[in-house]
Each structure stands twice: as structure tokens, then as C-alpha cells.
Amino acid sequence: MEEIRDTKVSEGAPVSRRVRISDLADALGLTKSTVSRALNNYSDIAPETRRRVAEMAAKMGYAPMPYAQAVRTGRVRALGLVLEIDAPDRYGPFLAEFLGGITQEASLEGWTLTVASSSSREEMEATVTRLLQEHKVDGFILPRTRVADHRVDFLRAKHVPFVLYGRTGYGGPEHGLSWFDVDGGQAMRAAVLRLAGLGHRRIGFVGYAEEYNFALLRRDGYREGLAEAGLPLDPSLERLGVINRADGMRATEELLDLPDPPTAIVFSTDMTALGAYDAARARGITIGRDLSVIGYDGIPDGRMIDPPLTSFAVDSRQAGERLAALLIAQLRGAPAENLRELVEARLQPGGSDGPPVTT
Amino acid sequence: MEEIRDTKVSEGAPVSRRVRISDLADALGLTKSTVSRALNNYSDIAPETRRRVAEMAAKMGYAPMPYAQAVRTGRVRALGLVLEIDAPDRYGPFLAEFLGGITQEASLEGWTLTVASSSSREEMEATVTRLLQEHKVDGFILPRTRVADHRVDFLRAKHVPFVLYGRTGYGGPEHGLSWFDVDGGQAMRAAVLRLAGLGHRRIGFVGYAEEYNFALLRRDGYREGLAEAGLPLDPSLERLGVINRADGMRATEELLDLPDPPTAIVFSTDMTALGAYDAARARGITIGRDLSVIGYDGIPDGRMIDPPLTSFAVDSRQAGERLAALLIAQLRGAPAENLRELVEARLQPGGSDGPPVTT
DNA sequence: TTTCGCACCGAAACCAGTTTCGGCTTTACG
């Protein structure tokens, strides 16, 4: 019983009839159960049949409806992302790139991204619970990892797959977490070595809130760089808890007011490094000559300012892409402990660092 | 034997069995069809029965699975947002707020947000088509409305509900579009009147790319302000197509280099207004005294700079909330032509505007 | 008393798929 069901005839029609799996089955002279198993790579389907089904599916433009599959399988091919709305620096300019990366990669694999937001821990848990209860997502991407992250505990307790943007303080591989990260520590180390190579001997460090794991990793990188360059570690040259541009200006002033001030400062974020420009202007000194500055993130503002900020650029789009890929792999059954990636930040030289002025 | 596919993880039964509609029916001594109709407010259910069902549903914590409903109804209670990744200014700092607003409002109503991205018109159409074909979303939110917006044509042809952030150039109510907008024209008008009130007689205008509808609306508001203040319209004081900070600096310099330069400039975006600071610094004049500046958007950087930028602040969170509410209302059956909202920007006084210097 | 209509609910079909189970052919092997 062939039924030539012609689809999408007149484009003027409101909606052309979708191709369903039963249409495919009819066209092939098979039952829909066989077609379903063929499409899902069951082993009890003859290779030749599998090929015919795949061919006809492509020809007829068949695409399964995710929610109809979900009724049985419980999986909807959707990634979840919970934004923390009241985070200190509000994600800055990275968010668009990051989202673009996730959605592009997800789209390639036929997945989608569902975004939610929360402004407190309770709300986050309620939101996640609802998304899971309604089966709106299959797994989560967690940005802005903290040293001790309650989200990790929460999702593990619920046995929900997830990937982290950034490592936690939970320790090594034994915890079976899946993550992607940019090696900020390595970048800080390279920044120190670069400055030391230029002749600087007193190099300061301005870091982020130590609640976030990356802040600690970057500080450690700074210390490693000092050690490697054979420079002493002076605690008075380290500042933590510096979040925004105004903080960065204050921290810079404090460092410059020291009895034996640094001639160069490494900032763990560009936003705070811009504060150094404000401080320099306020006291009439020149960035890149009187004070060398290196930042991290590669924000657009850093390239606009004069002199352009030397920085280690993070590719947020790449981060989004890889996180999506890692989560999808995990949802397809890959063991989480194999899904880890660490990439390096890219040095983006500007004019904010140079040899120290010799007095 | 078995499949080559993903191995299904052994469910350790961490989550207690969901409450299904049949569980509810059993507990009530009714059939699931009756329960379903009761929950969906069918008229052939006795009020007393409806009450009992609602009560028991609350007690047992029943929540329907959206995708199971969708198999029959075709609606998944999800809003769609397509970000244009390669937009000129990359959304700036608004995106997080905007997303927060959408998702918070959607969440209250039991809806979710699905985000996709595209870097070209073709990709956008492919993405939208896929989301619709897979029934992953019920309607769309379109940010960054253009004068002639192909997205509008595209979605209308497909008979898909959507709301716009910003009005189009398509004209009035007869087009049956649903939108939310902040009255930038009104703000520009108020800015001009404020400056005129301070004594300024030559007031320049620096606008965005005229491809975007809001750019034209704001320029018109500027012109209205001039007319209302009894000031002549001088085309040489108008600049359009100014997108970023560097552009803003250039535009400011051009205006200041005029034979009869303005003493005040209204910028249609804060980002470009910051360029005026750069220009002022370059030629050693002081913003707020030698040159008055008023911006629009209310970005954080504007409050950090010295002197703080006087600006008309836009509440992106509110925009997201209202757009979500409007779209949900439309999806629930409200006629699109009644779903329109125009709100005013909030004046945020800084130190960047003052009386002109009397020579 | 009969008839009609209405309010209310159950039975069953339906949506678009997935998965289990069983049976009919082949093929392999003794």
C-alpha cells in the first residue's frame, strides 16, 4: 500500500505537513518500528535496510520531533545554562561570545540551549529542579566555577550530567568531573617572565575574589613566574579581592604608595587593569614607561585605550563551543572523567609594558 | 542482541517516581481524561470535581510534562531568542540583564527560554526553521529591530508569533505587530531641552547607524527638541552612523572643528559619548565645562568615568520581562495588535553637562 | 407519563515516536 503523500506543495499554505516516521515507513514498505530501529542504529537491522532507510529519510526530509522521542526516552537534546544574574561583574562583554559558541556548536549536533537565570542559591536550585522535573534539559553547563561550588554538589546528588567552565577546588581526577578551562595560571606565569625579561625586579599582582577558583590559580601562576625568574615573593606586592575598575585603581595606588613600589603589575583581569590607567592619569605617570601593566581576558576596551593594554586573550567563543561539545559527548555516554580540556590564553601585545625606567 | 548506542546508565532511583496524571486519577477515583479536562478548564466538568482535582494535584505535587503535552498540542511552553552574533557592538553589557529579565518572567509563568545564534541572514532563517520544525519553541523575541526587518517578513510568512524589542519602520497599528520599546526619541528631546535650559544654543547630535530604526527615532527626537526650544536645525551638527567609542571620538572632533562648533552634544548611545571624553582629553578641554555631553543607555562605564556621564538609562531587565510577558500573552491567544508598550528612559544626571562657558 | 435536553463523566482513539517480544528465514555446524 503505497501512499504517495506529497509534502510541502504550496508555499502559500500555512504549514506544510510534516514528514512523520510512519510516512517514511509507508514509503519504504516497512513498519515504523523497523524504521525507528534503523535510524537509531540498532544491531538487529540489516545493513542494506539501514542504508535504504537513511537514504529515504534524507530524500523525504524526515526529522524526528524531539519531544515525541522524549516521551519515551526522557531526553530532549537540550543543554541548560543557568546564569547568575547578580554576579559581581555581570559577565562583561564575554556573554554574547560565550552564548554564540555554545549555540553554534549545539546547533551543529542538533541540540539546543535553554537558558535560565537566578539571583540566589535557592532560586538556582529551584530553577534547576524545575527544568529537570519538566525534562526541559538533559544536562547543564556551569560557568564561573567557585572553589567550593554548591552547584556541583547539588547536581551530583541529582545524578545530572554537567560540565564546568573552570576547575573547582575539589581536587583531581578522582572526582570524575568534566570541565573546560583556560590556563590563567600559565598566563600569569608568562606575564611575570615577560616582565622579568624586560628587566623588572619588583612585580606586583592584583587578583580577583578568592571565592572563585580561577583567582587562586592565577595567583599561583604569578608566584610560579616569580620563582622561575628567580625573584623573591613579597606578600605586600599581592592584592586579592579586586573586582572592578575602581577597585583596580585603588589597588594600583596602594601598590605605588609602598615604600619600595613595583615597576610593573600583573592584573588577573583586564577590567581591573584599566583601573591602573586611571591611577596613572591621576598622578601624571605614563603606563608603559613609568609603570608596566599586563592584563588578562582581552576585552575590547583594552585595545581602545592608550596605550593599548598588553593582555592574555581568552576566546570565549571557543570556550562555549568546547563546553557544549563536552557536555553532548557526556550525554551520549562518554565517561565524564575523560572529558577535560585545558587551553592556553593567547598573548596579545600592546604598549602597556616596557623596560623599567632606570633611575 | 543489543544496540550499539549509548549505554543507559543504571537508574539508581535517586528521584522518587514522578506523579503522573494517572496517579492523580487513581487517587481521585476518576479517569485520566476527566482529570485532564478538569485541569485544562473544560466546561463539561462539574465545579466541585474541578476543585477536588486541583486540590489533589497540589497535594500530590503533580506537574504535567511539557513535552508529553506537546505531542498532542504542539506547544512546548518555550520562548525563542535568536542572537545576532556579528552585530556591530555585540550587545554590550545589556545582554545579561536582558536575558535575566526574559528568563525570570518566563519562569514565573512556567515557560523557558531557548537561545540560538546566527551570524548571517541565511543562518538565522535556517536556525529558526529548525527550531520550528522540531517544535522546540512556540514563538520568538526579536531584539535590535531594523527599519526594514527581514526577520519580520520571514516569521510572518510562517505564521509564527513573535514580539519585537523596538518598533520597525513598517508603520502603524495596521500591521498588527507586537512590540516593546523605550522611547529614545523622547529622551533625546528631553536632552536637548535640558541643554537648552542650561543656556546652550548650538547643540550637536551624534547618532547610530540609520539601518536601525531606533537611530532614526532618536534623531527625530533631537530635532523635535530643537524645534521646541526654538533653536534652528543645522544639518552640519548632525552625525549618523557612529557605532563605537572610536567613532564617537572622531565625530566629536569633527563637530569641534566646525567654524561655529557646538557647545553641547547629544549622543544616541553612551558608548559613543565616551568617545567625546577621549576627544576632550586629546585637546585638553573639560567635559561638563567646555563641552557638555549627554548620552543614552546608562552603561556602567558612564558612571565610572570622570565626570560621570549624564545619561538616559534604559532598563534592559524590564525590557526582557515585558517582552516575555507580551509574547506569552500572545501565545495564550491575545491579539498581537493590543500587545504594545512604550516606556520612558530614566534621566540619570551626572557631571557631564553644565552651562556653556561665556566668552 | 413521556420526551427532551443538559450536565457530567468514562471509554477509547490519538499524538509521534521507542522498545520489547516473538517468529520466520537463513546460515553454521555436527
Next chain:
DNA sequence: CGTAAAGCCGAAACTGGTTTCGGTGCGAAA
């Protein structure tokens, strides 16, 4: 040549809901 084991596919159950259809009981009108 007989039998067991694969290989391959169809039939039917199943997922969690919604919606159509039909039937019962009861009150009101004729």
C-alpha cells in the same frame, strides 16, 4: 541431513498526556 544459532523484521505494548465521542442520570417541559 538435522538441528541450533543467528539474523532480521513485524506486531503490539508503551510513554504521558489531550481530545473526541457516546452514554447515563436527572430535571423540566409537554
